[in-house]
Amino acid sequence: MTPHQQSQLLQSRRRFLTNTGMGLGTSALASLIPGATHASETAETKGTHFAPKAKRVIFLFMAGAPSQLDLFDYKPDLQKLFKTELPKSVSNGQRVTAMTLGKEQLIAPSKFQFAQAGQSGLWMSELLPHLKKQTDNLCMIRSMHTDAINHDPGKTSFCTGSEIAGKPSMGAWLSYGLGSMNRDLPDYVVMSSATWSGKVNVQALYSRLWGSGFLPSKHQGSSFQATGDPVLFLSNPNGIDSEIRRRMLDSLGDINRKHFSEIGDPEIQTTIAQQEMAFRMQSSVPELTDISDESKETLEMYGPDIDKPGSYARNCLLARRMAQRDVRFIQLFHRGWDHHTRLPENLEGQCRDVDQPTAALLEDLQRHGLLEDTLVVFAGEFGRTVYGQGQLTLDNYGRDHHPRCFTAWLAGGGVRGGMTYGTTDDFSYNVVEDPVHVRDLHATMLHLLGVDHTRLTFPFQGLDQKLTGVEPSRVVKEIIL
Template sequence: MSTPQDLADLENRRRFLTHAGMGLGTTAMASLLSRSAHAESASAAKETGLPPGCHHAPKAKRVIFLFMAGGPSQMDLFDYKPNLDQYFKQELPKSVSQGQRVTAMTKGQTQLIASTKFKFAQAGESGLWMSELLPHLSKQVDKLCFIDSMNTDSINHDPGKTLFSTGSEIPGKPSMGAWLSYGLGTLNKDLPDYVVMPSAFWGGKVNVQGLYSRLWGSGFLPSKHQGTSFQTAGDPVLFLSNPRGVNADVRRRMLDSLGVLNQKHFAEIGDPEIQTTIAQQEMAFRMQTSVPELTDISDESAETLAMYGPDVDKPGSYARNCLLARRMAERDVRFIQLFHRGWDHHSKLPPNLIAQCSDVDQPTSALLADLERRGLLEDTLVVFAGEFGRTIYCQGTLTHDVYGRDHHPRCFTALIAGGGVRGGMRYGKTDEFSYNIVENPVHVRDLHATMLHLLGIDHGRLTFPYQGLDQKLTGVNPSRVVTEIFA
């Protein structure tokens, strides 16, 4: 005869198995739907002649995303406002600020206008205005599209970087590179689809914001689509080298044996992550050869090394990472993301901005020129942006040579080149204070939709079933493709 405790235990077991079954069923269904979508994509590719995963003919096949973490000051670098000197140290008109949200760092303070101390000049055949802080990049201006009307939802760094990287302020969603790996598949069997390279930083940096692996994570997508982070010192990828006493033959036999066990485990429980583990272990084995060859720049000419500047000799520097990004583009890595930190200038902006631009100006220019001369720029989309912009009003001490700026999500500038984008142009417009957008706003999600379109993807059709919703990089918010910037 069953006791009340026996019945309670039985009920608990029934509830657990029911709920677990539903959970496993949902996971399996998502996996099957994902495989079905990829099978349909492959079938459609044969019928239409399009590359696998593409909904229309792509202009680009890969992306290099140069992320300036911290928020570069658009009015000191790109968004030239020549009449602002006359407003220096005057309060920003209420008709401009409109009571809009500010951070706690400047809440309640008088918003005194700080016009830039840096000079601007027209560059290239297009005659676009560029700051004196970017003399090398100014030479590439005819390759660049300046989107001056970028805007975002986020006024703080963590949600801002998360939104730019994943399309959502809520952590845990797949990153841009993970979506591309999932949607388009691999171009190179010996290197990851998605590589991340944070720049090393040395003394003198201020307000260096943290980076988190979720910014290049796979979220609810299969984990094989997550970014592989290259280290700034030692092995480029953790545990790339074999331990003492283990050679390539031993490693191969070990992986073969482990693969048999994993396949047996997969046959028993059907967890798709087991197949991911097998695939990633095989990729790691191939990377033991491909990554050292990739990161060995001894075969680069002296002329090429000089293009990228003196820091190219420093492993982990932004300059070295730009050169590696070009080498990855040659080897068809799908999504390459560089993170350069230190752009959060709440005080002493002029000297700190000079240092930051010294880091990135020549290498970014060299990357564009190097891609072009090798015939890679036409199908490589290069994006240069931070998570938001800076305020025209000062934070802290204000003189012509000393000022800081707070976070400003309402307008900032992103640069785009290559991959079907028209160079030598500006898109969007801000008011005379670089505070509000007055023409052609472009939200971060619009940029995502535009990037996907250039890669041959309809952003509304790149989906993954999760939590009862067909999830997308651009989310449920209305997003548009900015076709006006297309070549």
């Protein structure tokens, strides 16, 4: 292809982006081109399809899949059914994992006590005493369901909208569609933790969960590290100061702009923008991650792990600090929820990790006036079965993967607090009222941010690709203020 043809191709892409999605493409492209109007100046007027209720998202992803039966979906009548076979009329021949195939499905009621909390009277497990104090801020969706039955496709589906690897992540779609609200920090930041020291299956995470897929690479998530530089290679090497780095970057920018004028590859513009962002982050990230200016009261509110870099507690505090600085999408992964055996012991450990910091995050956001326009989402990739695994006693049991129903909760960002939505059967095995697919949750999140999920598209492989894909999906308007 000649330089002239490449230039024409670039112009065609620009025209497409300008004319698509009420300015969504323009907003994204503007954030890539030096000297163009910054995305934060256009996102509120052109980057949304209607008035948003939320400006940013904090997504608390519990990797491994917490048991809804032991935390949120109270089923007291199961106590009298301990070790009885799950009725065939309930399981109804549904798909099971290889770990269950051919085995008895014996009911394991929860060991833990439940109680109602707050003015709303939401039921919650004794394992979450701090979160109980926030129930009037929570919208509990008990009727979540998904198609994936194993962890890799389950996480991939929840984070990207598809079980097929390679699609853009939620945060990348928002960065593309809405642009940035902060010139000195990434649109999309990812932090992970796994601090409970029990013998838990802590699975690896993979960068495609926060990748940009077929979108310009500028929109991928920036993963912050627990030790050393929060972002790799943030510090200058010995002998290089900020002034030298600036001169090097200017010279490299000149070369890249010349290269762009010759071949017209838009990824060159992405490279220039990312290099400039990296330079600004050398100042903004150390200031962000330095928590010495936080009050003793605030630090104590997040619990004893706040002093441990990389802990879930520290990441929750950093999420609030990022929200203050208008990072668009903040995603926290906490691993270790895959409890096929010894669930009571391991679940207690996981809840010690997340209960107090999660409640503190909600309270802290509220104190700073941020909860109203910050959407907080708490979920795993699927749920857990009512039938047990491993050694099966009243105090010791495990649970298998269960995609047919599980619980997620939302708070802030235009969501109704103090309510439950959706109902499961007496075994927390099937949704019997108001089902919410993962695609529906994605559509609802986009709606709260002012985006019509059917109109946030990107052309790839002959299809106008969407986060919610081609299957039917809906906005769950009943949970929106």
